Amino acid sequence: AAQAMPTDPPDIGAICQYLGLGPKDLPGAVCMPCFPGSGEKGHRRRGPYGGFLGKQYDPLFTLCNPTFSREPKVKYYDPVMAVGEPVPPTAEALADMTVERLDRRRSLMSQIDSEFARTQESAAIDTMSEAQRRAFLLLTSGRTRDAFDLNLEPASIREAYGRHLPGASLLIARRLVESGVPFVSVHQEIFDHYGHSYDMHSNNFSMLRNLNLPLLDQVIPALLQDLDSRGLLDSTLVVVMGEMGRTPKVNASAGRDHWPQCGFSLLFGGGVKQGLVYGSTDSIGAYPDSHPVSPADFVATIYQLMGIDPHMTVPDRSGRPIFIAHGGEPVHEIIT
Template sequence: MSRSNTSGCPGFESLKGTRRTLLRVGALGGLLSQSQLLQAESAAPSRARTAKSVILLFQFGGASHLDTFDPKPDAPAEIRGEFDSVASVVPGRRICEHLPQLAKLADKYSLVRSVHHKSSSHNPGAYVSLTGRESPIDIVTLNASANDFPHPGSIVDYFQPAPTGTPTSVSLPSMIADGPFRTPGEFAGFLGKKHDPLWILKDPSNANFNVNELKLPEGLDLSRLNQRRETLAALGKLSQLADSATEIRGLSDYQQRAIDLVTSTATQQAFNLHEEPDDVRNRYGRHRYGQSVLLARRLVEAGVRFVTVYYSAGIGGWDTHKDNFKTLKGSRLPETDSALSALLTDLESRGLLDSTLVYWTGDFGRTPKINGDAGRDHWPPCGTVLMAGGGIQGGREYGASDRSGAYPHSDPATPGDITATIFHALGLDPETIIHDQLQRPMPIADGRPLLPLLA
């Protein structure tokens, strides 16, 4: 198991020791509640964080690194493929010709071109890329369970929850799945359902988009809602079961979170996409993915700490075993170019890029060699992750793939290193210990921060 590189981080060791002490105490008979732990941590020595919020853009199915951000223009045609590469504003960096806006913004983001893992099936591949943890089994039918390692947004919710009335973690516009099997890594896993993301399972590009589930029912005003909340609290105090059963406490937490959300003006306002000027909405793209990315920006502005946008099987995905080039040119690349370039430009113009870390990743890369159906197959030995904002220095690269894009050539990185970098930027020690349902201790990240990318 790899460990964080703490060199060059003032105060890191003292913070690590304090947190570990607190967590060890909390593990002894559950003496520290989560709120007590957070209160104690807030008084502990801290190191500066570079990010307040995170936007994760997840490309389910696995985007081809060779046809996006790691082209091989000098490779043979059966590897190079049909697309040309274009020069970007960063000297020496070339990316796919069908990402022209992102070529102009290459100095705003960095690329990790040496990301690798072992899981070649979609659900295990998504799990390791989301959580930084390899699944013990690599089968396509791997299903989500309460024993899974948590989504990073759920870990943020556990340690750094957003203010009352604002969800800490939001996922949209659809869940990812491979057939009937729910993909692990999307949920809170062993942290419990109360730390699951808030799911927005609607199409923000629809003209009538709204989130009625987060609005007060007709005829129920705020005063009546508060009366019901007080009644629920009084009944809870009378019930010994409610004080002792984890499941009941979880239900109470759900009720409280729902009440907080429907009474939060900031959260309600974030979903009013119709208030955005037409030219802004057009820049993101009038499609499900583009408007979801725009909504992610609005949620960050409202105080949400972690937003995940899935380009999932529900909107096509990136599993291009057939007609790779036709599919990418027709939708995936132009939609990515418009949405991601608009997001980076928008965040910067609003003064949010410095405090918002954006990363673009997926299950795995795709095979260097093109198959007989003009497609590329699953390839976990090498892929590319894009990172920007929140302390990530623009225009840099970490690691490189070999001449055919098959394997890391230098500075190999893992999804665990990516996750460790995210937590490091948020001010969370990647070696902070959490416990699963069997009280087994483990660090929140199985990797090391990629410090050369950070300020």
């Protein structure tokens, strides 16, 4: 996969942070359970970054160190469920650091900044200062700590989501949304040879039957029911999707390969019509047959549902205005 680059366009979470959405003592965007590619020798895949807007608009990336109950029989295509919980990168510091110590460190950092500013461009200083400000806010925010503390949840809720990394990630996502974080993303990470993801180039049917589909059947209803019981579903858009479809024809390894020509997404809650199927494909799911939706239109629809003007522009690194939805238009037919 392509490496994330500083010239990439910003993602939706970065735009939320750019607009200053959400409480000031919480991140505007969170990505769990880690940055995409973290489990693959740290290769940073493109996606959830500030891009040309700057690193200060990157989401808060959590950390995770999952355990596995067994070794896979074959690399990648005999996935083993990851067990663990995502934690904020400040967790270790919080364990033994008081607010007073943090204040002393902030004072020292301010002195260093003053010296550094004499020899560096002010734009770089502004970027670093904003990142430092956010880091100190997160370190001292009780709401951030509480949102990641699953010990505050009853055992019945923990069991409903599942005591594994995907379940813990989605439960924390609900807690973050409840606290006011405007954008949370959770993805399936590949952890080296354990290979748990939906990238099924081999052993597709066994992976779906034994792990991937049962996992979705557990965590998605748990999240939706939990949000609904708390009165949050109508104001929260839940999107379930991959970055592409899969080949309609099965390959020689009983797998399905990448297929960007056609795919599907599931949308729940926040302003979306219930029980609606929008669009159709040909008989084998290879190409759109009616009402095709481009990636730009899909992104524009999400912005519209979030109350963000999809026709808004942001400046790239040379100051040119760039449309945040890349010229897409909202799909009004699915919006209530």
